[in-house]
Amino acid sequence: DQQVKxxxxxLSVQEGRISILNCDYTNSMFDYxxxxxxxxxxxxxxxxxxxxxxxxxxxxxxxxxxNKSAKHLSLHIVPSQPGDSAVYFCAASAGGANNLxxxxxxxxxxxx
Amino acid sequence: EPEVTQTPSHQVTQMGQExxxxxxxxxxxxxxxxxxxxxxxxxxxxxxxxxxxISEKSEIFDDQFSVERPDGSNFTLKIxxxxxxxxxxxxCASSKGRASYNEQxxxxxxxxxxx
Numbered sequence: 001d002q003q004v005k006x007x008x009x010x011l012s013v014q015e016g017r018i019s020i021l022n023c024d025y026t027n028s029m030f031d032y033x034x035x036x037x038x039x040x041x042x043x044x045x046x047x048x049x050x051x052x053x054x055x056x057x058x059x060x061x062x063x064x065x066x067n068k069s070a071k072h073l074s075l076h077i078v079p080s081q082p083g084d085s086a087v088y089f090c091a092a093s094a095g096g097a098n099n100l101x102x103x104x105x106x107x108x109x110x111x112x
Numbered sequence: 113e114p115e116v117t118q119t120p121s122h123q124v125t126q127m128g129q130e131x132x133x134x135x136x137x138x139x140x141x142x143x144x145x146x147x148x149x150x151x152x153x154x155x156x157x158x159x160x161x162x163x164x165x166i167s168e169k170s171e172i173f174d175d176q177f178s179v180e181r182p183d184g185s186n187f188t189l190k191i192x193x194x195x196x197x198x199x200x201x202x203x204c205a206s207s208k209g210r211a212s213y214n215e216q217x218x219x220x221x222x223x224x225x226x227x
Contacts, residue, residue: 041220044218049213049215099160101157102156
């Protein structure tokens with residue numbers, strides 16, 4: 001039941017460049033999307049979110065874009081820093097429900 | 113900064129045994145959750161809990177699972193008769209409010225190994 005998909009298991013980017021992490025979803029009822037970052041031996045940490053009424057949300061170096069017609073969202077990190085190296089999970093929820101549906105994650109490595 | 117804590121960090125048990133995983137949510141949060149992540153797979157929602165009762169649960173959360181808030185601080189997940197496929201990382205989370213728009217704060221997880 002892959003309602004949220006992250007098709008790239010890993011991504012390597014040079015420090016200072018842009019990192020683009022992608023996420024696709026299949027459930028048209030999803031109306032809220034989140035990105036979580038996870039370091040080893042820690043739980044997921046909330047990064048940024050976006051409601052389906054928007055197509056862009058920005059927070060410092062992090063921007064999330066939502067394309068509802070394509071059921072696609074992406075996370076842009078500019079500029080990428082070595083400390084950004086982690087696993088990034090896309091998550092979605094529907095109708096104000098609390099249960100989050102997660103993707104399988106993308107491991108980002110930022111090379112100094 | 114307040115955080116969600118979980119104990120133990122690693123639990124090893126024999127198949128068929130009962131385990132209790134413990135969590136201390138952030139003190140002013142009202143909603144509590146359990147998620148699990150089988151190695152190499154996605155994080156999956158198990159259950160949400162509010163006002164001393166289950167708010168939502170997934171298909172995974174069958175009769176072998178139960179949750180409880182035995183006192184004012186702890187939130188527990190009990191697996192009655194563990195199976196090999198229960199081996200996973202179990203994450204507890206909490207949030208101030210119900211809707212998605214309230215950030216869920218995750219604990220560091222308990223790695224459960226069923227032998």
